[in-house]
Structure formats: structure tokens, C-alpha cells
Amino acid sequence: MKNLKLKAARAGKDLSQQDLADLVGVSRQTISAIEKGDYNPTINLCVKICKALGKTLDELFWEEE
């Protein structure tokens, strides 16, 4: 399932996939894979992404029913 919340939060901060990747220390393809739902990140990476975007885990990674 696509993570549109992450994509929107990144766009809200005016960051490209590469910018966010540099901030959290991963490759651009990894950010792309998370946004497309092709990869489930570890909790450590989720926390790094949340901190970089100023969001909580719930706001970015909790799936609504």
C-alpha cells in the first residue's frame, strides 16, 4: 500500500526524495520504495524519517481502518 502521508509530509516540507534520503542517511531509491509501499522500513528508519519531517509515527505510518 502506498504511503501517501509520507509523500505529502515530504512535499509539505518542500523536500525532494533525495533531500529526505540525505537527511536520514539512506538512498533515494529507499525513500521511493517506502512511498510506493514496496518496502517496509525498520522502526529505526521510521523514527529517523519522523524526526526529519517533524511528524509522529502515527501521523506517517499508522494505517487508518
Added chain:
Amino acid sequence: MYNSYRTAGLAVGIAVGLILVVIILRFVNRNKKVATEYDERQKQIRGEGYKIAFYAVLIYEAVMCALAPLYDILPVEPYMLHALAIFFGVIVQVCYCIWKGAYVGQNTNLPRFIVIMTIISLFNLFIAFMAWRNGYLIIDGKMQAQGVNLVCGLMFAVIGLVGLIRKLTDREEEA
């Protein structure tokens, strides 16, 4: 005496090769480290790549065993078929990783990496060309040991082509 010289030459060749690999890796990696660093997804993908390459080489060797009765008519020496298995495995692993965005590490200087790979490819193709010109590449219709250089050069060319195609398609996906 000939065998001891040959063994010593082989040992020196391997040692020089390893030193060259270390120097190249330090040159290619931005933080001067020998080890290339990958993120968590890249490590996972690389593991999948090794698994797929392992099975690809198993299948290749099984096919080569089945083709054993045909060794006389194949255009390569039998020992070359097993050397080709190494390149086959490398191509499968590397191409899979390139396609999944897990080949270039976090600390890799990509322009330097491309330059080094191009030089190695051209160097191997040049050696193969010289062998062909001097009549060592193919003897009695069979590719000889110098064919390793030809295959190595072609392998880097294939890897470069896959990388280029992936780069172009990756841009479309991002857009």
C-alpha cells in the same frame, strides 16, 4: 622448476590484484573506506541478489554437466565454461542489485566508480583484442583462456548498459 615459477607468479598476481582492489575501493568510496556502506533496504536486496545468483550458477553448472557430451563441438575450451559461470553469477547479482537500486552504496562516488569500471572494461577488451590479433584468442575454433578478458570486458559493458537503462527508467518513475 616451471611449476614453482608459475605458482609464484600466480601468488604475486593474486596479491597485486587484491592490493589494486583495495586501492580502487578507497578511491571510489567518498570517505576513503574500503567497505562500501549500504542502507537497510539495500542490504536486504543484496542478500536476495546473492541468493538468486547462487541458484543461477547452480542451474548454469547443471546445464553445463548436461552438455558434457557436446564439449567437443562447443566453441570454448571446457575449463572456460566453468570460468564463465563466475561471470554469469556476477552479472545476475549485480544486474539485480542495480535494478533494485542497491548496487551503489551510500559512500560511493558514482562518477569515479563509472570511470574506473569503464577503464577496467576497456582494458580487458584491449587485452582480448590483442590476443585475437596475435591468434591466441581462438585456436582450432575454440576460445582459449584469454577469452576471460573478453567476457570480463563484455560483462562490465552489460552491467553499464543495465545501469544506464535503470537510470533512465528511474527518472521516469520519480517524475
